[in-house]
Amino acid sequence: MQLPRVAFFPDSFHEVNGVAHTSRHFEAFARRRNLPFLCVRAGNRTPALTQDGNVWTLELPRGFLSLPLEKDLRLDPIYLRHLPMIHEVMARFQPDLVHITGPSEIGVIGAWMASRMHLPLVASWHTNVHEYAARRLRNVRWLHHGPSAAAARGLENLILRATAWFYSHARILLAPNPELCALLENSSRRPCHLMPRGVDAELFHPDKRKRATGDQELVLGYVGRLSVEKNVAALVRVQDELERLGQTSFRFLIVGHGKEEDWLRQRLHRVEFTGVLRGEALAAAYANMDLFVFPSHTDTFGNVVLEALASGVPAIVTPHGGPCTIVHDGETGRIAADEHFAAAIAEILTDPALHAAMRRAARDYALSAGWDSIFEGIYARYNDLLPARHCAIDAGKDEALPQEG
Numbered sequence: 001m002q003l004p005r006v007a008f009f010p011d012s013f014h015e016v017n018g019v020a021h022t023s024r025h026f027e028a029f030a031r032r033r034n035l036p037f038l039c040v041r042a043g044n045r046t047p048a049l050t051q052d053g054n055v056w057t058l059e060l061p062r063g064f065l066s067l068p069l070e071k072d073l074r075l076d077p078i079y080l081r082h083l084p085m086i087h088e089v090m091a092r093f094q095p096d097l098v099h100i101t102g103p104s105e106i107g108v109i110g111a112w113m114a115s116r117m118h119l120p121l122v123a124s125w126h127t128n129v130h131e132y133a134a135r136r137l138r139n140v141r142w143l144h145h146g147p148s149a150a151a152a153r154g155l156e157n158l159i160l161r162a163t164a165w166f167y168s169h170a171r172i173l174l175a176p177n178p179e180l181c182a183l184l185e186n187s188s189r190r191p192c193h194l195m196p197r198g199v200d201a202e203l204f205h206p207d208k209r210k211r212a213t214g215d216q217e218l219v220l221g222y223v224g225r226l227s228v229e230k231n232v233a234a235l236v237r238v239q240d241e242l243e244r245l246g247q248t249s250f251r252f253l254i255v256g257h258g259k260e261e262d263w264l265r266q267r268l269h270r271v272e273f274t275g276v277l278r279g280e281a282l283a284a285a286y287a288n289m290d291l292f293v294f295p296s297h298t299d300t301f302g303n304v305v306l307e308a309l310a311s312g313v314p315a316i317v318t319p320h321g322g323p324c325t326i327v328h329d330g331e332t333g334r335i336a337a338d339e340h341f342a343a344a345i346a347e348i349l350t351d352p353a354l355h356a357a358m359r360r361a362a363r364d365y366a367l368s369a370g371w372d373s374i375f376e377g378i379y380a381r382y383n384d385l386l387p388a389r390h391c392a393i394d395a396g397k398d399e400a401l402p403q404e405g
Contacts, residue, residue: 003393004382005036007095007119009110011102011126013041015073016256016276017225018303019101019126022197029375031055033393038093040086042106047082049089058089070225070258079105086113095119096386101126103166111169120385123170124195125180126300164188172381176301177322193381198371199306203279206312206363208287218250218349221289221313223282223304224296226258231318233260234295234338236267241342247349252293255285286311290355291345295338299323309333310366314358316344332362 010023023041030037036054043059050057060082066074090113098114099122100107107123114121164187167173173188174195175181181192211219226232235252242250252271254264261273277285286292292308292315302323305315309326315333317323327333334344348355379393 003036004097004379004386005038005093005095006030006382007038007040007090007093007098007110007113009040009098009100009106009113011100011104011107012073013039014043015070017070017073018197018299018301021303022126023101025198025371026375026378027055027057029371032372035393036093038089038095040089040106040110042076042079047085056089056093058086060085070227076105079109083109087116090117097122097382099124099382100170103163107166111166115169120172121170122172122174122382122385123167124174125167125184126176160187171385174378174381177325179325180300180322193377195378196369196374197301197303197306198374199303199310199366199369200371201310201367201369203283204286204307204310204366205283206287206359208280208283208311210284211288216249218290219253219288220250220291220293220345221253221255221286221308222293223255223286223307224294226254226256226260226264228260229296229298230258230260231295231297231338232258232264234341235264235293237338238293238295238342238345239268239270242346245342245346247346250349253285253289255282282307283311286313289313291316291348292333293341293345294318294323295341296323297321302326306366306369309362310369312359312363314348314355314362316341326365328361328365332358332365 008026010019012020013023014020027037027039031052034053038056038058040058042062044061045059047060062074062076063078065078066076068074086109097120098110100110101124111121164184167184168188168190170190173184173190173192175184175192176196178194181194184190184192222235224230250270252268253274254271255274255277257276265273274285286308289308290313292305292313294302294305294315294317297318297320299321302317302321305317305323305326308315309332315323315327317327317333317335319335319337324335327335329335334348336344348358376393
C-alpha cells in the first residue's frame with residue numbers, strides 16, 4: 001500500500017492570514033505523520049528546495065515587480081519565471097494529485113501543472129475575494145461619493161463567476177462552512193466538502209491570562225487585519241454606543257496591522273495596538289481579553305474566533321460568513337448585527353454569571369476542534385480520487401507513518 005503523494009500550492013504561507021495559518025498547520029501535520037508532501041510556496045529568500053523525511057519544500061521568491069495586496073502579502077505578475085524549477089521538482093517528486101488554495105499566481109501554476117501532468121486537482125476555498133473587492137471598491141476614498149452600490153454588486157458578481165470558473169477545473173472542492181459549500185456547488189457544478197479549521201488548544205489556553213492585580217477594566221479584543229473588508233470601523237461604533245449606554249470601564253486590545261490602523265487610532269479613545277503577535281505573545285493577548293469582538297461579514301471561517309474561544313474568551317460575531325457557524329448564540333458568545341454589538345457586549349459584561357458560563361462553554365467547544373482530525377478528513381477526500389493502491393490515514397493515530405519503499 002502506498003500513501004498519496006500530495007503537491008500543495010498555497011496562496012499564502014508566511015503571512016498573517018487564515019490561508020497561511022491553515023497552510024502552516026497542514027505542512028506540520030504532514031511532518032508529524034511523515035507523509036509524502038511537496039509544498040510549493042512564495043518566500044523571501046532565493047529559490048530553495050529542502051527535504052525533511054518525506055516532506056519537500058520549494059520556496060520561490062516574489063520579485064520586485066510584485067504588487068502589494070496587504071501589508072505583508074503581494075502578487076507577482078511574472079511568477080511564471082519559476083515554472084522551469086517547479087516543473088523539475090514536480091517531475092522528481094511525482095505527485096498523485098495537486099491541491100491549490102485559490103486563484104493567485106501560485107494557484108494558477110498549480111492548476112496548470114495538474115493539467116499538464118494529468119493529475120487530479122483539489123481546490124480549497126479560503127477567501128471571499130469577490131466580497132473583498134466589492135467592499136474595497138465602495139471605500140475608494142479619492143472618489144467624491146464612491147462607486148454606486150450597483151457597480152459594486154456588478155463587480156462582486158463578475159469576480160464570483162470568474163472564481164467559480166477557475167474552481168470548476170478541480171475534481172473536488174473544499175470550503176470552510178456549509179453556505180460556501182452550497183455556493184461553490186451551485187456555481188461550479190463540482191462536489192464540495194466541508195474543510196473547517198482546527199485550533200491548538202494547548203497554546204491558546206485560559207491559563208495564559210496575566211492581568212495586573214487591580215485591573216478591573218473590561219478588555220474587548222480584536223485580532224486580524226485592520227482593513228475595510230474586516231469591517232473594523234464597527235469597533236468605533238461599539239465604543240461610542242457603549243459610552244452612550246454609560247459603560248466607560250473598558251478598553252480595546254487590537255492585535256494586527258493594516259491600512260485602517262491610522263483611522264482607528266484617531267477615533268478610538270482607550271485602546272492598545274500591539275501590532276502582529278505570534279506564539280506565546282498572541283496566546284497571552286487572547287487570554288487577557290474579556291470578550292472577543294469580531295465584526296467581519298466576509299470571513300469564510302474565522303480562525304481567530306476559534307483561538308479566542310480556546311482561550312476561554314466568548315466572541316461577538318455577525319450573522320454573516322463563517323464565524324457565526326462557530327459561535328453558539330447565547331452559549332459561547334453572541335451573534336448580532338452591527339447595530340446590536342454594543343448591547344450584546346453590555347449584556348454579557350454586566351452579568352458575571354453569564355460571562356463565566358460563556359467562558360467555560362467557549363473553552364469546551366474549542367477542545368473538540370483539533371487540526372489532526374481536519375487533515376485526516378482531507379486525506380479521506382484525496383483517497384476518493386485515487387486508485388485503490390493508495391491507503392487512507394487511520395483517524396486518531398499520532399505515530400509517524402512508515403516511509404515509502
